[in-house]
Amino acid sequence: MDMDPGDKRLAAAVVMDGQGRVLLVRRSGTERFLPYVWGVPCGKLEPGEAPEDGALRELKEETGLLGEVVRKVGESSFVSDYRGHETKNWQDNYLVRPLTWDITLPQPDQAHAWVPAAELTGDTDGPALDVDAYNLDVVRQALTNS
Template sequence: MAHRGRVLLVRRSETERFLPRVWGVPCGKLEPGESPRDGVLRELKEETGLLGHVVRKVGESSFVSQYRGHEVKNWQDNFLVSPLSFDVTLPHPDQDHRWLTPGELDTVEIDDYNREIVGQALSRLRTR
């Protein structure tokens, strides 16, 4: 999610199994039969309460996670989304959010994976 040269980052809850308390972009898994574009908007609404408009796909990324004792390779399509609403509502009280410029990314604990995703979106913002 990007607006006026800033990107929305959300700090994950301490109760999350994957990357607790780390800052990153809202993301999630597709429901059966759901398109990636529909999934990104659903996950945005579920994780932030925001409505958005998909501008374009900006890239892809992959990561390995553990599921029931096995390594699972995950594939993610990354989209640039413009907000249609601005009242962020997070599902857990220990979460936080910030709209950050590229120069402010180092002010939060963001992992390399999310930094790459943000970089994909920012590079597309500059070429719009």
């Protein structure tokens, strides 16, 4: 990764259960970035935080679940615009096994769904949920490298 000092580091948790379903969470409408979009738990790393730890922390913050990293499955990057400034975002993606099952979402307008992996890989007509191409690619990294 060729990072500049202003770049952001993120980590994502692709949570898969024993039945081959992937956990997706719908973002709150109050989010500045991608409101109401379905995706995997993900967020910015804290200063000095290891990406694996960040993926598990974001999972806990966004769903209440505890998990364990199975392995790193890939990397993604995107450019975001915040107050007129473009920022390059570098994201490490991890396959995570859930250790708990009681999901608690931070905002009342959020939702979650366990979606069969086949619906997210193009093996069927596609997901019924509004999942953007970026999140689909993150999930495909985890499923391709399983």
